[in-house]
Amino acid sequence: xxxSAKTMMGRLPGLATRLxxxxxxxxxxxxxxxxxxxxxxxxDASLLAESSSPKPGTTTRIAIRMVPRTGWHGxxxxxxxSGLSVEANxxxxxxxxxxxxxxxxxxxxxxxxxxxxxxKGAFTLLTDLTLDGDIAPGTAIPLRANLSWLxxxxxxxxxxxxxxxxxxxxxxxxxxxAAAPVFQAxxxxxxxxxRLKLLVGRQGGDWRFDIDGESNLDASSVRLFPAQDxxxxxxxxxxxxxRGNGWRVTVAASDxxxxxxxxxxxxxTDGKRSFALMASGARDPLRAxxxxxxxxxxxxxxxxxxxxxxxxxxxxxxxxxSADTRAFRVALAGAILGGLLLNLMPCVFPVLSLKAxxxxxxxxxxxxxxxxGLAYFAGSVATTTALGAILVGARAMGHDIGxxxxxxxxxxxxxxxxxxxxxxxxxxxxxxxxxxxxxxNWLTKKGGLGAFGTGALAALSATPCSGPFMGVALGAALVxxxxxxxxxxxxxxxxxxxxxxxxxxxxxLQRWLPKPGAWMETFRRILAIPMLxxxxxxxxxxxxxxxxxGLAMGLLIAALAGVGLWWVGLRQSGGRPxxxxxAPVIAALLFAVAVELPRPTAATASVDTGPQVFSEAxxxxxxxxxxxxFVDFTADWCLVCQVNEQVAIDRADTQAAFAKAGVTMLVxxxxxxxPAITRFLAxxxxxxxxxxxxxxxxxxxxxxxxxLSSEMLIRLANESEENT
Numbered sequence: 259x260x261x262s263a264k265t266m267m268g269r270l271p272g273l274a275t276r277l278x279x280x281x282x283x284x285x286x287x288x289x290x291x292x293x294x295x296x297x298x299x300x301x302d303a304s305l306l307a308e309s310s311s312p313k314p315g316t317t318t319r320i321a322i323r324m325v326p327r328t329g330w331h332g333x334x335x336x337x338x339x340s341g342l343s344v345e346a347n348x349x350x351x352x353x354x355x356x357x358x359x360x361x362x363x364x365x366x367x368x369x370x371x372x373x374x375x376x377x378k379g380a381f382t383l384l385t386d387l388t389l390d391g392d393i394a395p396g397t398a399i400p401l402r403a404n405l406s407w408l409x410x411x412x413x414x415x416x417x418x419x420x421x422x423x424x425x426x427x428x429x430x431x432x433x434x435x436a437a438a439p440v441f442q443a444x445x446x447x448x449x450x451x452x453r454l455k456l457l458v459g460r461q462g463g464d465w466r467f468d469i470d471g472e473s474n475l476d477a478s479s480v481r482l483f484p485a486q487d488x489x490x491x492x493x494x495x496x497x498x499x500x501r502g503n504g505w506r507v508t509v510a511a512s513d514x515x516x517x518x519x520x521x522x523x524x525x526x527t528d529g530k531r532s533f534a535l536m537a538s539g540a541r542d543p544l545r546a547x548x549x550x551x552x553x554x555x556x557x558x559x560x561x562x563x564x565x566x567x568x569x570x571x572x573x574x575x576x577x578x579x580s581a582d583t584r585a586f587r588v589a590l591a592g593a594i595l596g597g598l599l600l601n602l603m604p605c606v607f608p609v610l611s612l613k614a615x616x617x618x619x620x621x622x623x624x625x626x627x628x629x630x631g632l633a634y635f636a637g638s639v640a641t642t643t644a645l646g647a648i649l650v651g652a653r654a655m656g657h658d659i660g661x662x663x664x665x666x667x668x669x670x671x672x673x674x675x676x677x678x679x680x681x682x683x684x685x686x687x688x689x690x691x692x693x694x695x696x697x698x699n700w701l702t703k704k705g706g707l708g709a710f711g712t713g714a715l716a717a718l719s720a721t722p723c724s725g726p727f728m729g730v731a732l733g734a735a736l737v738x739x740x741x742x743x744x745x746x747x748x749x750x751x752x753x754x755x756x757x758x759x760x761x762x763x764x765x766x767l768q769r770w771l772p773k774p775g776a777w778m779e780t781f782r783r784i785l786a787i788p789m790l791x792x793x794x795x796x797x798x799x800x801x802x803x804x805x806x807x808g809l810a811m812g813l814l815i816a817a818l819a820g821v822g823l824w825w826v827g828l829r830q831s832g833g834r835p836x837x838x839x840x841a842p843v844i845a846a847l848l849f850a851v852a853v854e855l856p857r858p859t860a861a862t863a864s865v866d867t868g869p870q871v872f873s874e875a876x877x878x879x880x881x882x883x884x885x886x887x888f889v890d891f892t893a894d895w896c897l898v899c900q901v902n903e904q905v906a907i908d909r910a911d912t913q914a915a916f917a918k919a920g921v922t923m924l925v926x927x928x929x930x931x932x933p934a935i936t937r938f939l940a941x942x943x944x945x946x947x948x949x950x951x952x953x954x955x956x957x958x959x960x961x962x963x964x965x966l967s968s969e970m971l972i973r974l975a976n977e978s979e980e981n982t
Contacts, residue, residue: 300409301326305401305422307387308441311429312399315391318431320424321444322346322359322383322403329411331376334364336485338374338492339959340941342408342417344383349402353393357386362447363525363532364483366492369412369874372941372959373493375483376410382444389428399426406739414937419739449525449534454504456535458522465490465511469526469535470504476528482507482535485523491958512958589746597642597753624765630709631755631762637713639751645717646747649945650740667931668803668855671895672812674718675796676819676850680843682789683820685782689827689836713758717751802894803929804855811855819846872926874938877953884955886921886978888971891939891949893929898964899948906966915972919979954978 301324308319324332324344333341348356361383364375389399401424409416454471467482480498484490490509497508505526522537683689761767797816801809822842829836870876872889880887890907892899906912907923916923926935928947939945942961950962952974962970 300330300411300416301332301407301418303405303420303422305403305424306437306440307401307424307426307434308437309426309431309433311427311432312387312389313431314389314393314395314428316431317386317388318433319441320356320385320387320401321437321440322385322405323380323440324377324383324407325380326409330409331367331378331411332381332407332409334375334377334483335359335361336375336483336487337408338366338376339372341374341376341410341415342406344405344407346383346385347404349404351399353390354399354401355388357388359383359385360448362444363449363527363529365529366481366483368493369878369941373491375492382440382447384441384444384448393428395428395430397428399428400424401426410941415940449527449532451534454526454533454535456522456537458537460511461508463511464508467507467509467522467535468501468504469507470502472531472533473500473503473505475505475531480505480526480528482509483525483527485525486519488512488519489522489524493958495956510957586742586746589742590749593746593749594753594756597750598756600750600754601757627762631759633707633709634713634716634758634762635752635755637710637715638717638755639713639748640710641714641717642751642754643744643748646744646750649747650743668800668808668812669850669853671796671800671803672815672850672855673847675793675800675812676816676846677715678789678793678796679816679820680823682786682793683823685786685789687783687827689823690830713751713755717754796895799894799929800855808855811853815846815849815853818849819843822846869923869925872924873934877924880922880924881953886919886955886975887924887951887953888916888921888974889924889926889951889953891926891928891935891947891951893927893947895929896947902948902950902966906968906971909968912968912971912975915975919975921975921978952978954981957981 304323304325306321306323308321312318322344326332333343335343337343343361344359346359350356362377362381365378367374367376367378387401393399403422403424404419405422406417406419409418454469457468457470459466459468469482477498477500481496482498490512494510494512499506499508507526522535524535526533526535793816797809797812800812804812819842822839822845825839825842826836829839869890872891877887877889890899890903892903894900915921926932926938928935936945939947939949942949948964950964950966951959952962952971953959954974955978960974962974
């Protein structure tokens with residue numbers, strides 16, 4: 259058995275290298291690959307055809323019927339400040355083509371200072387189905403639509419998917435009488451095309467849209483909706499004036515970095531009648547005149563006929579959605595790069611010390627370095643993937659949680675505090691561990707399990723931080739299908755492990771490492787200091803989460819564990835079995851898991867002075883009154899948040915600039931996992947912190963970088979004061 263194990267260890271680097279290659283290949287294979295469909299309970303999707311026997315050489319129509327539950331809504335082709343529209347990716351036979359989806363006119367939804375273009379109630383999307391003339395009558399025409407969309411209520415948003423099948427047969431092209439009411443209502447709800455003339459011009463910092471051809475609209479509710487992003491913010495006020503046989507809409511141009519499209523496409527509606535607008539040309543003014551006259555029937559809602567029931571959901575797909583592919587690539591790249599940069603974040607520094615010790619021990623042995631590198635990679639990827647799976651699963655069941663959700667439970671903070679204390683005492687030499695551990699010569703001799711644990715610990719310790727690229731990547735992961743989302747979370751672990759892997763497999767980098775020697779024992783003792791500081795920092799977080807009583811209880815449990823570990827070391831130094839000394843340690847762990855730590859009563863900040871407690875209602879109220887607002891999404895366990903507070907937010911010059919400009923600061927404390935904050939983050943496409951918003955008066959809300967500076971905040975405050 260020993261010889262067999264030794265042989266296996268000798269083969270491990272080659273085997274592990276192959277496994278790593280397979281993992282990378284699996285990641286790459288998922289980039290263009292199919293994404294599995296999943297059902298939905300918030301918006302019911304169905305697929306039906308205007309004719310079940312379309313005639314070759316002609317065009318018929320396909321309808322996607324979307325029926326939200328009460329209180330839920332879907333999004334228009336341009337969702338506005340937040341949201342995701344319905345995307346359909348089709349699998350069709352040769353000789354069959356599908357056109358673009360056509361949406362009914364949207365409605366404006368404002369919530370917490372954000373504006374979105376939504377479909378309220380049931381809505382139907384239409385598209386054209388064209389058959390080549392050489393398709394023989396009687397030929398089966400199977401259609402498959404892979405749908406994805408975002409369903410939202412006023413409390414939460416849920417990414418949803420469905421795969422629908424519809425089987426047609428080439429024939430005489432006779433329309434289905436049972437489906438006719440659905441298509442008639444859908445056609446009536448579409449914006450009328452070609453009725454109006456549009457002239458687009460620029461006047462200073464505003465766009466001016468002159469619309470001629472229809473004056474009989476409700477002036478109190480008329481609004482212009484751009485189909486492309488980049489023209490103006492959805493929340494920007496629109497100044498609409500009636501002029502002759504038309505209207506003039508003036509709105510502030512978008513101040514983001516996105517280029518303005520050369521062509522304008524949009525919808526002009528008063529909520530009852532709607533008209534499609536288009537202007538072509540690359541220079542101002544843009545002009546479009548289309549002489550086609552059409553009537554504008556009012557939209558109507560009908561019940562889906564029994565004969566036009568929805569197709570049954572099907573599993574699988576033959577090709578991936580192009581939009582999903584782009585989102586997946588961006589999210590995966592962001593996760594890998596974010597994980598790589600996460601190694602530089604202060605929340606990971608103590609674990610970096612452990613990695614340095616492990617690398618130093620394996621520096622003279624390339625075989626052990628490869629084993630430890632791959633084991634560390636496996637531990638990091640396994641942990642981030644497991645956390646991602648829990649996060650995705652919990653959100654699918656309706657729980658409002660985000661990244662670092664486990665740190666919102668004081669018991670997890672207590673367990674991490676005990677772990678950090680144990681590592682610190684071990685590195686300080688108080689006791690030794692002969693089993694898999696983070697110290698001793700076991701790492702050098704055996705390799706794998708200790709490095710795996712170190713990788714897992716690094717990933718777990720990194721969750722309080724959301725470095726550059728991570729926020730967008732992890733937010734995008736939650737709107738991807740489950741398999742793709744898990745690959746994104748695995749990519750985060752890969753990014754964290756990448757430096758360790760490079761050192762393990764590149765001999766030139768290994769030669770830069772110091773050679774093992776007696777100095778390592780002194781270095782090991784020094785590394786106990788950052789781990790002890792980590793334990794102290796976690797104790798501070800525990801006190802913030804559970805108050806003085808909770809902190810006192812946690813310190814008593816930590817003292818019990820420390821006495822147990824001291825007893826273990828005492829028995830080891832006397833050459834006696836140390837098992838009995840583990841009893842207090844086990845008792846401390848059981849207490850840490852079973853105890854219900856108290857939670858302090860949430861304080862309510864004054865609405866007159868100083869930072870205020872964030873709520874969507876308060877945010878919307880301040881925005882409505884034209885008050886500049888800075889929103890700080892933070893948590894006591896988020897070390898990057900604490901750094902930003904010290905170096906930028908809480909500085910005297912920053913606070914003075916805020917006071918001078920009348921900036922109100924709202925603090926969204928996510929320490930204990932407030933569901934309302936989680937829902938707001940999800941509405942902005944985020945599920946991690948730090949996250950910062952600055953809302954100037956009468957201007958769109960701006961997202962700020964995750965690393966702040968006092969100069970940046972002062973400049974924003976001064977700009978808001980100048981524009982008041």
